[in-house]
Amino acid sequence: MTLTETAPGASEADLERQFEATIARHDRIEPRDWMPEGYRRTLVRQIAQHAHSEIIGMQPEGNWITRAPSLRRKAILLAKVQDEAGHGLYLYSAAETLGVSRLELTELLLAGRQKYSSIFNYPTLSYADVGTIGWLVDGAAICNQVPLCRTSYGPYGRAMIRVCKEESFHQRQGYELLATMMRGTDEQRAMVQESVNRFWWPALMMFGPPDADSPNTAQSMAWGIKRNTNDELRQKFVDMSVPQAEALGVTLPDPELRWNEERGHHDFGQPDWEEFMEGVKGNGPCNAQRMAHRRRAHEEGAWVREAATAYAAKQRGAAS
Amino acid sequence: MSTVEKEWPLYEVFVRGKRGLNHVHVGSLHAADDRMALLHARDVYTRRNEGVSIWVVRADAIAASSPDEKDPMFAPSGDKVYRHPTFYDIPDNVPHM
Numbered sequence: 001m002t003l004t005e006t007a008p009g010a011s012e013a014d015l016e017r018q019f020e021a022t023i024a025r026h027d028r029i030e031p032r033d034w035m036p037e038g039y040r041r042t043l044v045r046q047i048a049q050h051a052h053s054e055i056i057g058m059q060p061e062g063n064w065i066t067r068a069p070s071l072r073r074k075a076i077l078l079a080k081v082q083d084e085a086g087h088g089l090y091l092y093s094a095a096e097t098l099g100v101s102r103l104e105l106t107e108l109l110l111a112g113r114q115k116y117s118s119i120f121n122y123p124t125l126s127y128a129d130v131g132t133i134g135w136l137v138d139g140a141a142i143c144n145q146v147p148l149c150r151t152s153y154g155p156y157g158r159a160m161i162r163v164c165k166e167e168s169f170h171q172r173q174g175y176e177l178l179a180t181m182m183r184g185t186d187e188q189r190a191m192v193q194e195s196v197n198r199f200w201w202p203a204l205m206m207f208g209p210p211d212a213d214s215p216n217t218a219q220s221m222a223w224g225i226k227r228n229t230n231d232e233l234r235q236k237f238v239d240m241s242v243p244q245a246e247a248l249g250v251t252l253p254d255p256e257l258r259w260n261e262e263r264g265h266h267d268f269g270q271p272d273w274e275e276f277m278e279g280v281k282g283n284g285p286c287n288a289q290r291m292a293h294r295r296r297a298h299e300e301g302a303w304v305r306e307a308a309t310a311y312a313a314k315q316r317g318a319a320s
Numbered sequence: 321m322s323t324v325e326k327e328w329p330l331y332e333v334f335v336r337g338k339r340g341l342n343h344v345h346v347g348s349l350h351a352a353d354d355r356m357a358l359l360h361a362r363d364v365y366t367r368r369n370e371g372v373s374i375w376v377v378r379a380d381a382i383a384a385s386s387p388d389e390k391d392p393m394f395a396p397s398g399d400k401v402y403r404h405p406t407f408y409d410i411p412d413n414v415p416h417m
Contacts, residue, residue, distance in 0.1 A: 032386050082367070089364050093347045096330065102350060103327040159347070166368075308352035309328065315353060 010034075023224050028154040031097035039223050042216070043153050044098050045114070046225065048105045051091035052116035056290050058084045060124040061133060069127060076173050077130060083170065087163045094155040110295050118276060119206050121284030128181060128188075128195035134174015135248075136196070136203040136241065142167050143237045144207065152224030175244065182249050189249070196245070197253045201271045207234040209273060238266050330379040331357040333364075335371035343375050351376075 015034040022029060029035055058081050065081065068074035092102040108114040119137055124130070145167065148160040181188040208214055208230040220226040228236075238257070245252050256269035278284060328350040334343035346365045351357035357376040366374070385393050401407050410417050 032384065079367075086364050086367060089349060090347055093349065096348065101327060155347075305328070305352075308356065312353035312356075 023152055026152075026224070028157065029152055030154045038219070039225075040098055042220060042223070042225060043156065044095055044100055046220075047091055047095040047098075047156055047159075048100075048108070048114050049116060051088050051095060051105065052109045052114060053120065054084050054088035054091060056116045056120045056294060059290055059293055060120055060122070060286075061130055063124050064127055064130055067127070073127075073130075073177070080134070080170055080173065083166050087166070090159040090162055091156075094153075094159040097155045106298065110291075110298060112282065112291070115280065117206060118279030118284055119202050121279050121286045121290060122198065122202050123286050125198075126191050126195060128178065128191040129199070131174045131177035131181065131192070132195040132199045134170050134172075135178055135244070136174075136199050137206070138167050138170040138174060139241065139244075140203045140206040140237050142171060143233050143240070147227035147233075150227055156225075175248070178248055178250075192248075193250050196250045200253050204234055204237070204268075204271045205273075205276045205279075207231075207237065209276070210270075213273075235265055238268050242266055328352045328356075331361070331376045332379050332382060333357075333361045334375040334377075335361075335365055336373040337370060338372055343373065346370075348379060 016036065019029070019033070019035055019039075022033070029039075061077060061084075062081050065074060065077055068077055092105060095105060096102060105114065109116070119140075124133070142164065145160050145164050149157055149164060151157045151160065178192050181192050211217060211229045211231045214230055217226060217229055221229070241252065242257070242259075254269045256267060258267055260267045279287070282288075329352075330348055331351055332348050333346050335346050336343045349357065349360050349364055351360050354376065358374055361374045361376050365371070397403070
């Protein structure tokens with residue numbers, strides 16, 4: 001489809017007014033509408049980063065598929081990792097409506113010019129991590145993504161609705177896995193606690209830097225791309241997680257975490273933002289490994305893509 | 321489309337959720353040919369019984385109206401209020417209408 005055909009005679013200022021009016025009505029912007037270049041650029045960056053995160057996010061858990069403790073857990077984990085691939089594809093599909101191609105975005109990722117969520121640069125050291133990722137990492141993702149179902153760009157919002165429906169399975173399977181381990185031996189309970197200790201702070205970092213250090217937030221909210229600030233969502237996640245941790249019987253590794261009656265929220269400590277920035281710059285524990293794996297998968301899959309193209313061309317030749 | 325040779329063509333995907341409903345657009349995907357597009361559509365868009373029938377069509381084969389031409393394109397329906405049942409006043413004591 002061709003993109004952004006504009007009505008003849010409409011001036012840029014008219015188009016911008018129409019765009020602003022659509023946003024003000026809380027109506028959705030659709031692919032062929034005129035939109036400011038900054039809006040398009042912000043969306044491409046955000047949706048691409050989100051799509052890349054889903055695809056890279058297959059690796060930490062994929063690590064355990066061959067070593068799942070039972071056929072039941074293996075089937076669940078396979079379905080989950082397959083969903084992550086699907087989520088990546090929904091999001092690339094949404095990004096493509098903005099006039100970029102999936103191949104372009106993949107090449108930008110492989111060249112290190114687009115990013116993915118730093119959470120996937122942490123290693124998965126035990127099977128308990130599969131549960132913790134479902135509970136905390138997917139839980140944080142849900143907090144981030146539910147408001148995005150109402151984002152101002154139609155295709156992005158529709159992709160997020162599909163993603164959110166499926167994330168609920170991801171979070172529940174993780175929590176159930178941990179609950180099962182907590183009913184097991186002391187050793188299993190220790191594995192769960194150790195895993196939660198490693199993932200709690202990185203999960204809090206998933207909401208991005210504090211609002212004061214997040215220069216793009218105000219513009220993204222004005223455009224209706226983001227609906228809540230990073231700190232609002234982080235607070236919501238902490239408030240949700242505390243009773244879940246209690247029910248599970250694990251301790252969240254934050255000595256400053258306590259209920260604040262006056263605010264009606266939990267107070268909590270700040271993650272190590274230097275560690276976060278190192279991860280963003282590409283110096284997280286597994287950055288190099290994740291990117292090397294992604295590049296290898298892309299290169300080693302090239303012959304499949306080429307063979308399918310050649311076969312399709314041959315079939316077309318035979319038919320005509 | 322200049323990217324076709326490097327990248328598989330883009331298909332738009334439409335799914336019928338259940339018998340009795342229309343096919344609805346759900347998203348897009350890349351595939352080398354029609355059959356692969358159907359198989360990929362099944363795997364990407366119907367992992368949880370979301371559909372009983374799938375249509376795929378190459379995106380470059382779709383002709384679409386543009387929202388920016390909204391006024392001239394959709395104006396003919398805008399000024400024909402008499403096409404709607406609420407245009408007509410019927411006395412309250414007339415049943416079944």
